[in-house]
Amino acid sequence: MAHTFERAPTSRAKCRGCDGKIEKDTVRFGERLPNPYGEGEMTLWFHPPCAAHKRPEPFLEALPDSEFPVDAADALEQIARTGLACRRLPRLNGAERSPTARARCRSCRELIAKDTWRVALVFFEEGRFEASGYIHAGCVTEYFETPDVVERVRHFSEMSDADAADLTAAIAAPPSSP
Ligand SMILES: [Zn+2]
Ligand SMILES: [Zn+2]
CATH class of the missing domain: 3.30.1740.10 (Zinc finger, PARP-type)
Structure with missing residues (x-):
């Protein structure tokens, strides 16, 4: 069907x-x-x-x-x-400030610092969405092929306008060096 x-x-x-x-x-x-x-x-x-x-x-x-x-x-x-x-955009599953410094970015492989923004990913396989890690806000543009993701993030993560502006700025900043 x-x-x-x-x-x-x-x-x-x-x-x-x-x-x-x-x-x-x-x-x-x-x-x-x-x-x-x-x-x-x-x-x-x-x-x-x-x-x-x-x-x-x-x-x-x-x-x-x-x-x-x-x-x-x-x-x-x-x-x-x-x-x-932008084929990776459907993987986007919201964003948050990283509660730890243990996750590695799926784009650049460097650690994501505590309290900095990270964008969550899910992969769709065999009828299921699997949580698949995070990327730095600064790696968004390269990974998703567009910086224009904040409205998508807000569909999946509730956030204030101030947080959305902060995330937008973090996406525009160059990737953090280790
Ligand atoms: Zn990164
Ligand atoms: Zn829904």
Whole structure:
């Protein structure tokens, strides 16, 4: 079966993109995949904005055929298209100030200093998102092929406008030397 949009019949499904609840009667996106554990297919449910950010290809496949109105469809289409153009962007899973100095950056391999910004990554494999480490804010532009990621970060990590401005500045700064 093809990927689909539908109205959630219950509020029991969780969004694979953000782990949040998908409210009953809201439009949800279903990605169909072969079941890796057996026969048939499985469906991964998402809030439409979370699918546009993290699963742009199936989202764009299904969007023109949606029988249900998708809120802000044009803006979501643009988010998904940017995610296809910059192939690593769908891995972005928010950002935080590093609570330790133990993580190594997946881009430059250097340690990420405590209390500096780090951007979280997830890789999608066999129907699951696996937490896959972090990169320095200063390595964002090289890794994602664009510095323009803060709105994406804010979709997955709640932060104040002051923190968003601070993160923007950290992305614009050159990568920290060890
Ligand atoms: Zn979601
Ligand atoms: Zn780095």
